[in-house]
Amino acid sequence: MAAVRTSSEVAFNRAAIAAVLVATLIFLAPIYWIASTAFKPKELAVSVPPTVLFQPEVTPFIRLFTKRVQMQKPVDPQVYEAAPWWEKRIYDGGERVLKVGKDVQLSQYPDRFMNSLIVAVISTVLAVGMGTFTAYGFSRFKIAGEADLLFFILSTRMLPPVVVAIPMFLMYRMVGLNDSHIGLIILYVAFNLSFSVWLMKGFMDEIPKEYEEAALVDGYTRMQAFFKIVLPEAATGIAATAVFCFITAWNEYAFALIMTNRRAQTAPPFIPSQIGSGLPDWTTIAAGTFLFLLPVAIFTFLLRNHLLRGVTFGAIRK
């Protein structure tokens, strides 16, 4: 619909668009920085002034996924010629790939990445699932002390994680949950649940009661009505909540740093631990960070239609 606009409104509109463009550039700059560094030759990563145009290479990613050691003397030319292309890149940097027999030894990055994925996905599914049921209960039934209970649920989110991290760590060690996937999943579910309940309650409240009542009259039980009517109607809300819970769990640093160190360590505490001493290898770190960004970006991209509200709403008269 094209409404009539005055010239000052048009000018304001253009200024607003310009402001949004500038803001977008500012927000995208760090992402560009990480992405470009991940594909830079090692020596260009720290060049001053920064290099903008360069020949991109995947060597940082090869270094990211392999275990390497510094070579004391130059590589034997015959060995170099026989090596596959990716191993040559490592030799080019004065290093060699560690092998047990013929098998290339992988770095810890894939394991840590997998840990992040396991913990984030499972904790998101649990937090959103439990949150959806809880929110439905709060939305549809009269519960004694409803407001107090909801506030209590919210209050679990009020302390910063570092405050509870130490006592949590001691308790976890006592019951053997430290450095375990389950331990981290429990923590993240507990942390995300309050958020999930509150967000889902908002969405549930917007689903008209009549939908279920119609189903109840039409011969369905409340449970059937919930799964056949409420869940599909709440898809938008579930998707939005899932994205937020996933991002929180995926990016979580403080608990992961304290609670895990090997088996269950996730990527956020692992990546900075690789900076190590001496001259840090920024390109490899950037490659690790860049890959780490992708799941969240993909997940959000896949659910983008659900994140835009109002797709399924509007077929009911109020």
Added chain:
Amino acid sequence: MTQIELRGIEKFFGAVQVIHNLNLAIADNEFIVLLGQSGCGKTTTLRAVAGLETIDKGDILIDGKPVQHLKAADRDIAMVFQSFSLYPHMTVFENVAFPLRATRMSSGEVDKSVREVARVLRITDLLDKRPSALSGGDMQRVAIGRALVRRPKAMLMDEPIGALDAKLREEMRAEIKRLHVKQGSTTIYVTHDQIEAMSLADRIVIMHEGFIQQVGTPDEVYSHPANLFVAQFVGSPVMNIAEARVADRAGAASVTVGEAPAGFEFPHRLLSKLNGHSNGGLTLGIRPEGVLVRHDAASGYMPVEASIIEPLGSFDIVDLKVGSTMLRARTKAGYVSGPGEKVHVRIDPEQAHFFDTASGKSLGVRL
């Protein structure tokens, strides 16, 4: 064959009693309309029959069997909501088929039933669409289809056309009537619109503040309102109500309203029929069509002044100043030319109603 009987229903919301000792017997195939303002308990009553609301006292019987402890799903009743409540994530076909999917009906039979109902409701073309693509009237047809498809024992409708605009409402009203005549099922219909009630109902149940005020055919509640509430709620334009005094004047009864200097002439037998109510605590009710207006003086007509004229197309409503009160009369369009015009007015005794002012109850006096 479905009879519904409500016996001594009481319902509280917290400390507030919303239904008081409600008794109602609904015959097979009867179209009952619960009529009243919002908050009168009509929707709560309907939801109690559906099983969406519990009752605190009394019995709900369907075909003689108490059902108040049965879940909604087990009562075999269908309901149409004001909001239509069509599921946006399903097509029209799936929406209509939804109640059948709860049964063990084969998909072939489901398909057949849905198409049959769609044919009756003329929504066959819409079966593949989503509810959001439908007009308000079509949404309501689909909602009715979903209710009919199961061939339920009874149909409950909660202001089913209240959300539509005026023209569509009229169309759908005719359509609901046509369907009821054709399909014939025991129906309880809730509305606050008295025109809807009059045009659809076999019997109207008028409710106010949780009490049934009157149960009767549209003609009965219009011609013989049981009390002042019904008298003023049913009929448009609204019935004139005025405190009245009755005197015996030379072989005729004289009814004075609003401290007017003279009274309206009524037959003498009014006095005996009123039986002592003639002075004090008497209220006269007269519909605008019972207030007769003419230009020239005539026997029994009182000279008055017209104040406001509302032209309504086929007729006008004219406010006439009688003493300290106003009587609204229905005249031919343009009969009274403007405010301030002097006309002559009479009350048609045959259309007059008399009520006890204190209780509001009709005295049952008709001439």
